[in-house]
Amino acid sequence: MTKSIEVDEKIFQDAVKFYSSMLNIPPLASKIYSYLIFDFEKIGIPFDEFVEVFSASKSSVSTSISLLLSSQLIIDVNKMDERKRYFFANDDYKKIRFEKIVQKMKDELKLLDDLKNFRKIHNDHEEKKMEVYQSLLHKSIINIQESLNKL
The missing domain is CATH 1.10.287 (Helix Hairpins)
Known part of the structure; x- marks a missing residue:
């Protein structure tokens, strides 16, 4: 699987550090949130992409996503013709x-x-x-x- 979006590594690292501190969230959750803010076209990022991009276990990614969803930092959408859930940064946050x-x-x-x-x-x-x-x-x-x- 290839990345769905283009990410600037320096800005990404700065965002991870900033959001981890400001939102008081664990490192993987901060990485997922920071990754999602690069989704400028709002295409949505599937679960499997997080697992691959961050070389993290499905369990860890799932826990981080649950935290981000409960904190209303992100939202998820099921597209009509697919079983996959796609995740987006919550614009209303x-x-x-x-x-x-x-x-x-x-x-x-x-x-x-x-x-x-x-x-x-x-x-x-x-x-x-x-x-x-x-x-x-x-x-x-x-x-x-x-x-x-x-x-």
Whole structure:
């Protein structure tokens, strides 16, 4: 089997390192995800190609694909006339990722409000710093949500 797509080795290695760190995924999962981002024409990559390209066991590839699917980093498609599943990088993942970030910031704001309301001793200096931080979170949420609406 030959590669379905052309991959630049340097960019690929940089992507593997970046996504492994940023997404906190194992090396093989990072390789599969990085490989898929080179599928610019969206032809889809079959399971067997990952096994061959990465010289990995079917079990390891299957585990990594399951992780990527459950993380919504990739999607799979069964073509009408074939039994094979084809895998693609999930184009919606960027939006999903930032929606999760916004939710975490909102959760943090609620926690900070709860702590502020619970606090019995007041320190104007600390409260001022907290207000600045909460303002930053609010502005970031608004900025990200505006950008997400454009996606």
